[in-house]
Amino acid sequence: MLHTQGPLLTVDVGERTAETESIDDVLESFIGGRGVATKLAHDRIPFDADPFGAENRLYLATGPMQASTMSFTGRMNATAVSPLTGGLLSSNAGGFMSRNFADTGHAAVEITGSSDELVVLHVTDDGVEFEAVPDLAGATVPETVAYLDGEHGIGADQTAVVGPAGENLVRFASIMTSEERAFGRGGLGAVLGSKNVKALTFEGDSAPDIDIPASQMEIHREAATDDHIMKRQGTVAVMDLANEMNGLPSYYFTEQQFEGVNGINGDAVEAKKYKKGTCSACAFACKLPTRDEERGVETEGPEFEVAMAFGSNSGVDDIVDVMKSNELCDRYGLDAISAGNTVAAYLAAEDEFGNDDLIHETVEKIAKREGVGDDLAEGIARVHDDLDVPDWTVKGMDFAAHEGRVLHGQGLSYAVANRGADHMYAVFYSQEYPLVDEHDAYDPTGFEGKPQRLVEKENQMAVNDSGVVCKFSRDYMTPERYEMLFGAEFDELLAVGNRIVTLERHFNNQRGFDRADDTLPYDLPGFEDALEEYYDIRGWDDGVVPDEQVSA
Structure with a gap:
């Protein structure tokens, strides 16, 4: 391998x-x-x-x-x-x-x-x-x-x-x-x-000599030549679809559609994009260098998650205001998703949705732990009671933009992910919008067949993160290509992913995590049965890893 x-x-x-x-x-x-x-x-x-x-x-x-x-x-x-x-x-x-x-x-x-x-x-x-x-x-x-x-x-x-x-x-x-x-x-x-x-x-000059199969170039050529909307709009390209599906978190998760979506969607971001952006060796080039010369704002992004957190979830319909929030987070070293959602919680408490000056001021206060920022720096799970707002987190992590109340498999993924309410742990939303071929798609409502597929997706994404291969390679990394690149059967690779997820869960179990932490702040019909099915497939007892799975 x-x-x-x-x-x-x-x-x-x-x-x-x-x-x-x-x-x-x-x-x-x-x-x-x-x-x-x-x-x-x-x-x-x-x-x-x-x-x-x-x-x-x-x-x-x-x-x-x-x-x-x-x-x-x-x-x-x-x-x-x-x-x-x-x-x-x-x-x-x-x-x-x-x-x-x-x-x-x-x-x-x-x-x-x-x-x-x-x-x-x-x-x-x-x-x-x-x-x-x-x-x-x-x-x-x-x-x-x-x-x-x-x-x-x-x-x-x-x-x-x-x-x-x-x-x-x-x-x-x-x-x-x-x-x-x-x-x-x-x-x-x-x-x-x-x-x-x-x-x-x-x-340094001591990179290890690792023999990578020539099939890598097939993927590289396809990434370079494919006419993909993410090359123009990044992940924010999905915002209009989410809004149409009643699946765009807005006003600190109290609404699921945003009337100002046209001001912060993919077209709005693309209008501010001034050059291509990419990562090392990548011809897909889905990054978003943006700027607004009139207001002197220049940043990279925002991507969909940030456009939700500092946009619709904060009641902001101006992409330049969202760009400014994104730029401040990069400058001060803040996760822009959590910063935006935490600010949205504060706006809800103060009835100040859409107040861009207050938003930018609050971001700086959080980074410096000044005034109210000192409390908000603790995150929503620790401060929501003081703000008198609901706790929109799982395991202490606030939600990404893909709406689990509409995409039920993604909702289950949020609940069970060892990281908390993070969309990239299994990327299940891609199969429910869907952003994949029809034969890989699921009806967004309900849980039929989804726990088994969720386990497979979690394991596969763990392999990607070990490879390390970007999650947005999903249209190019077939099971056959995984096998060619990694020199192992796809099932063998998924078994590695399973061991990774299991070790994470076992570590967290030792810190007191169990079934009570695999929950959501909203009800989904059939959720408890789907959760139990997920545990059965993993071989876990109420969310707890048996010792033999770790020692094996």
């Missing part, structure tokens, strides 16, 4: 030490990326670790496909105990850092301990340099990137940076790379912030 190569680099930022060790057995069994990081985290992080404690460990890991030149491979993985959910959580980001990371020759980097001063870690194929950077305290992401470039000649594409939100332990702080790409969901930026790590940089 194709897998990444190289040692684990463990960096103890408290002791200022860096050591390497072989993890070949883990790489052979878990491919790379999320799989390798999950196995290491499960075995090395104490089950009772405080997310902000020195004992929590953050893993950065790439996969074997970063040795290719194939489209959809400019991504990498980060894993730690989440300050937002309290469970083990993986996030991945695009951009250009993954191949710079691979050039250091390390399969994974583990960050542990806690520094007594703010530091930058310069990771190379020769080791690690610890640079004290007290003057960067409170610096924004662009300011930090400018420092690294000016002082060291290190470009944005070689960096993983924490903004003020991470330093201030905002529970949904991001790790930013390539300045505008985010390891977003779950607050992993706050994990680095708790360790007093402002940034990591990656440089």
Whole structure:
């Protein structure tokens, strides 16, 4: 089976030490990326670790496909105990850092301990340099990137940076790379912030020699030549469809259609797009560099999730206002989905939907933990009682844009996902709109056949995150192509994905998660039966993994 190569680099930022060790057995069994990081985290992080404690460990890991030149491979993985959910959580980001990371020759980097001063870690194929950077305290992401470039000649594409939100332990702080790409969901930026790590940089000339099958070029050519709407509008292309289906969360989830959708939809974003944007080696080029010269706003995006959170869910119908919110989140290092939904909860409490000045002011207050921002920085699950609004979260994570009240399989996916209400854990929504061929589509209503398919999709997405392969390769990565690229039967690959999901669930079980956490803030007919069917397929007892599944 194709897998990444190289040692684990463990960096103890408290002791200022860096050591390497072989993890070949883990790489052979878990491919790379999320799989390798999950196995290491499960075995090395104490089950009772405080997310902000020195004992929590953050893993950065790439996969074997970063040795290719194939489209959809400019991504990498980060894993730690989440300050937002309290469970083990993986996030991945695009951009250009993954191949710079691979050039250091390390399969994974583990960050542990806690520094007594703010530091930058310069990771190379020769080791690690610890640079004290007290003057960067409170610096924004662009300011930090400018420092690294000016002082060291290190470009944005070689960096993983924490903004003020991470330093201030905002529970949904991001790790930013390539300045505008985010390891977003779950607050992993706050994990680095708790360790007093402002940034990591990656440089080397020791990428492992991994033989990638020639079939990669078939996928690359198709990605380059396909006339796909995402190349023009990114994920926000689906917004009109969601709105027509009564499936666009609006006004802090109290409504499911938005009368101002034309101001924030795919056409509105495309009108502000001024060039193509992509990730490393990818010809699909679905990113959205946008700007509005009149108001001096320039950013990348917004994608659909952000256009929902800061748009319809906040009662905002002007795409430039949403672009400004997106730009602020990138600048301060915030997950834009959670930031937008949390702001929407605050707007609901204050009866201030559509107040763009208040929205932008509140984003800054959250990042700096000033005034009301100090409470909102805790996330919706911890602050909703004080705001007197409903708790629109699962396992502490707020909802993505794809409406589970309409797409019932996606609703089930939100409930059971180890990450919480995250749309990318199984990407089940694609089969219910549908965004796939007719023979792969499901009626959005009901649960017939969906628990089995959900298990398969969760396992497959775990393989993607281990590869590491972008989720938007779905139209190109057939089972036969998985087999050709990874040198294993598709069922064997799905078994790897199953082990990853199982280890995540087992870790979370040890932290107290069980069936009571696999729930939704709304009722769906047949949900409990579908949940039980999902557990039966997984072999779990009320959401709890039997010990023999982990020891096997």
